[in-house]
Amino acid sequence: MKWAVHRLRPGKAGRPWLIWLHGLLGSGADWAPVLPYFDGWPQAALDLPGHGASCAIAPESFAAVSQGLAHTLASLGIEHYILIGYSLGGRIALYHACRNSPAGLRGLFVEGAHPGVGQPAGPGRAFAPRRRLGPAFRPTALEAGIDRLVSTTGVQRFVHPAAPGAGGVAHP
Numbered sequence: 001m002k003w004a005v006h007r008l009r010p011g012k013a014g015r016p017w018l019i020w021l022h023g024l025l026g027s028g029a030d031w032a033p034v035l036p037y038f039d040g041w042p043q044a045a046l047d048l049p050g051h052g053a054s055c056a057i058a059p060e061s062f063a064a065v066s067q068g069l070a071h072t073l074a075s076l077g078i079e080h081y082i083l084i085g086y087s088l089g090g091r092i093a094l095y096h097a098c099r100n101s102p103a104g105l106r107g108l109f110v111e112g113a114h115p116g117v118g119q120p121a122g123p124g125r126a127f128a129p130r131r132r133l134g135p136a137f138r139p140t141a142l143e144a145g146i147d148r149l150v151s152t153t154g155v156q157r158f159v160h161p162a163a164p165g166a167g168g169v170a171h172p
Contacts, residue, residue, distance in 0.1 A: 003046050003072045004028070004053030007035060011042035016080040016106040019073065020045040021089025023112070027052030030086075046072060048089060066096040073104070082107035091116065 006028025011017075018041050020031040028045030029052065035043055049057035049065055059065055069092065073081060081104055085093035090113025097108050098115065 002075045003049065003057065003068060005044050005072075005076065006047055006052060007032065007043065007045040008076070009035060009039075009041075009043040011038075012040050015041050016082050016104075017042045017044060017073075017078045019043075019078070019081045019083050021069075021083060021085035021093055022046075022048060022051065023087030023089055025051070026086075026089075042078075044076065044078070048092065062092065062095045063099070065092055066100055069096055070100065070102065079104045080106050082109065084109045085111070085113060087112045089113070 007020075018038055020028065020034075020043065022028060022030045022045075026048075028047045031045040035045065046069075047054035049059040049068060057068065083093035083096065083105065085091070085108075090110035093108055093110055094113060094115045096102065097105055
């Protein structure tokens with residue numbers, strides 16, 4: 001099933017597409033502050049299965065997610081691409097690159113991810129916490145929990161509110 005594309009930006013012909021893969025609990029919208037730095041490059045920020053506008057797509061396994069990524073890229077007519085993944089998105093990028101040897105993959109940038117260790121419970125277990133905890137992972141529940149943690153631990157003196165228009169990023 002084709003994943004939702006949060007942002008699709010054209011670029012100069014001949015350049016590979018930059019494919020942005022967000023982390024657990026995120027969406028393609030997380031990449032919005034970064035995309036302008038790569039003007040001139042064709043870009044697509046995708047919503048991973050179980051996230052954002054792709055939340056109805058069940059993330060069965062890393063193999064299925066990798067196939068979904070390949071299907072999504074093909075349906076968009078993307079032949080040559082560079083995967084850029086953070087956290088879970090990085091792990092998906094690593095899996096896709098190492099297990100599928102895709103002909104169109106031109107590069108890989110990964111932040112805060114690893115290929116995983118022994119997986120006796122199956123590769124889909126990285127998605128399990130979100131499925132099990134469901135309502136606790138809704139943004140409002142997370143924000144309330146973080147606010148409670150910050151206000152009761154004395155951490156608030158180190159936390160600065162996000163500047164308007166900063167995309168939810170706090171700056172000291």
